[in-house]
Amino acid sequence: MATLFRVLLLILIFSDSFVSIRSLGLGINYGQIANNLPSPSRVAYLLGSLNISRVKLYDADPNVLSAFANTDVEFVIGLGNEYLQKMTDPIQAQAWIQQHVQPYTSQTKIKCITVGNEVLTGNNTQLMSYLLPAMQTVNGALANLGLSKEIYVTTAHSFGILGNSFPPSAGAFRQDLTEYIQSILNFHSQTHSPFLINAYPFFAYKDNPQQVSLNYALFQPDPGMTDSVTNLHYDNMLYAQIDAVYSAIKALGHTDIQVKVSETGWPSKGDPDEVGATPENARLYNGNLLRRIEQNQGTPARPSVPVDIYVFALFNEDLKPGPVSERNYGLYYPDGSPVYNIGLQGYLPRMDYSASKKNVVRFLNLFIIPIALLICSL
Numbered sequence: 001m002a003t004l005f006r007v008l009l010l011i012l013i014f015s016d017s018f019v020s021i022r023s024l025g026l027g028i029n030y031g032q033i034a035n036n037l038p039s040p041s042r043v044a045y046l047l048g049s050l051n052i053s054r055v056k057l058y059d060a061d062p063n064v065l066s067a068f069a070n071t072d073v074e075f076v077i078g079l080g081n082e083y084l085q086k087m088t089d090p091i092q093a094q095a096w097i098q099q100h101v102q103p104y105t106s107q108t109k110i111k112c113i114t115v116g117n118e119v120l121t122g123n124n125t126q127l128m129s130y131l132l133p134a135m136q137t138v139n140g141a142l143a144n145l146g147l148s149k150e151i152y153v154t155t156a157h158s159f160g161i162l163g164n165s166f167p168p169s170a171g172a173f174r175q176d177l178t179e180y181i182q183s184i185l186n187f188h189s190q191t192h193s194p195f196l197i198n199a200y201p202f203f204a205y206k207d208n209p210q211q212v213s214l215n216y217a218l219f220q221p222d223p224g225m226t227d228s229v230t231n232l233h234y235d236n237m238l239y240a241q242i243d244a245v246y247s248a249i250k251a252l253g254h255t256d257i258q259v260k261v262s263e264t265g266w267p268s269k270g271d272p273d274e275v276g277a278t279p280e281n282a283r284l285y286n287g288n289l290l291r292r293i294e295q296n297q298g299t300p301a302r303p304s305v306p307v308d309i310y311v312f313a314l315f316n317e318d319l320k321p322g323p324v325s326e327r328n329y330g331l332y333y334p335d336g337s338p339v340y341n342i343g344l345q346g347y348l349p350r351m352d353y354s355a356s357k358k359n360v361v362r363f364l365n366l367f368i369i370p371i372a373l374l375i376c377s378l
Helices: 002-014 040-050 062-067 081-087 088-099 125-144 175-191 201-207 238-253 279-293 353-377
Strands: 027-029 055-058 074-079 109-117 154-160 162-164 193-199 258-263 309-311
Touching: 002 040, 002 154, 027 162, 040 062, 081 109, 088 125, 109 125, 125 154, 125 175, 154 175, 162 238, 175 193, 175 353, 193 238, 238 258, 279 309
Parallel strands: 027 055, 027 309, 055 074, 074 109, 109 154, 154 193, 193 258, 258 309
Antiparallel strands: none
């Protein structure tokens, strides 16, 4: 029987129909602001072949949630900023969950709802005032429906909410946002939910390439910096940014809240003034980051807590507004080919997953089962 299993494993490994790679610890942002992306069922196959089991959406697309039914993929789903006012109403919040979340929880692993994205760094003060009430109301609706133990509520912030980030031990939130953030931190402490930050060393380098070391931003060998207060050494910018957020949270009286990186990445193309937006730099940033995640590294201030990161993004999105870089953060082109090589060997089927399953069954019937029967008869 052991021989049978070894033979079957070798067939699976060397067959062109299957891809086997190490399990990955990173999450991926699956944005869909494009008109040329593969169907969600094909994307489910791609992520399965990559062993990526954590996906973050910016909405609650029913086609995506259905395509990933009965898989091991855990989802973060999003409520856009346009929903915030409505979500302060308990009736509307519960109705949204009953329509967009509850029908899928029996088969799809929904673990988190982000209420709004980068609200506090916008210019809409009314939207800012809706943020915490919306988070509280959505959390209350989940509790009423018996879902609050399996789904937590949070929101994603821009790194721009910090007024100071250097050195990391002196991290502090902007004074004009402290009133909002203090109340949000109290919510996280009460609900045991994480604080999400979108952190991009690319922006720091682009804005000041003469002062910021490119190697430091890309996780490449670099002297780095030592925090003069803590004497902790940092060899990359992302970890310094994460610890600056921890320091800012501690300055407001909390040490019990985990920081997770809801977005980070590096564009492979940009406008002429977007210094550093190249395929090689994107390859180095995401490839080096992947290796750090595989090692379960923590930051210098939290060495025993592995960094929890969602890379931005799965695909290039051709309809995103803004500079060229906004459309070129993807690890993959929409046809499933990698934008650059960081060692992720995935497979995007040419047909929908439902049709692909038929091919797998046909492969088993034609090759695996006959060989297994032959071995058993020996």
